[in-house]
Amino acid sequence: MQQLWRPTRTLLGLLLRRPILGTSIIPVLPNGQIVLIQRRDSGLWGLPGGIVDWGEDIPTAAKRELAEETGLKLLSVGRLVGIYSAPQRDPRFHAVCVALEAQVDGRFQIFDTAEIMDVKAFALEEIPLDDLAHDHTQQLQDYLSGKVVLA
Structure with a gap:
């Protein structure tokens, strides 16, 4: 029995203990303001984003997460800001995050009310850089x- 358990445990560890891939979006409105969401779990402001679903590419995930969390439409993806992979960057699990700049437009509407409390546009000098969720201060x-960062 012990001989069977060891390889099974190793195989389960290889299959299940993998970082999760996510994306965060730096949404830039036509007036240059950056949109942040206020997280329900911590009350902190942060960038919209989330996990890339099975069968989904990163641009599609970014578009979907932006719409769910802010109601905004992704007009175009700008530059890659970075890939952030520090195991401690997200307190919930080990997540690798692809951060993207995006040109956005539309009206604020929260569809994911279980995760999001508020959505607000900030002028660059008004962004609360000292008190953002996860590693979003670094990303911004x-x-x-x-x-362009690989961290």
Whole structure:
């Protein structure tokens, strides 16, 4: 029995203990303001985004998550801001996040009320960089400084 359990446990570890792929979007309105969401779980502001679903590519996931969390339409994907993979970046699980700039437009509407409390557009100087969820401060700082990051 012990001989069977060890390879089974190893196989389960290989299959189930993998980082989850997600995306975060830096939504830029036509007036240059950046849109942030207020998370229900922590009350902190952060970037819209989430997990890439099975059978979905990153641009499609970004478009879907943006619509669910903000009601906004993704007009075009701008530059890749970075790929963030530190195991501690998300307190819930190990998630690798692809951060993208996106040109967006539309009216705010929250469809995912279980996760999102509020949506707000911020002028660059008004973004609460000292108090954002996860590693979104780093992602926004990298975006604002024009970096493309592998972290």
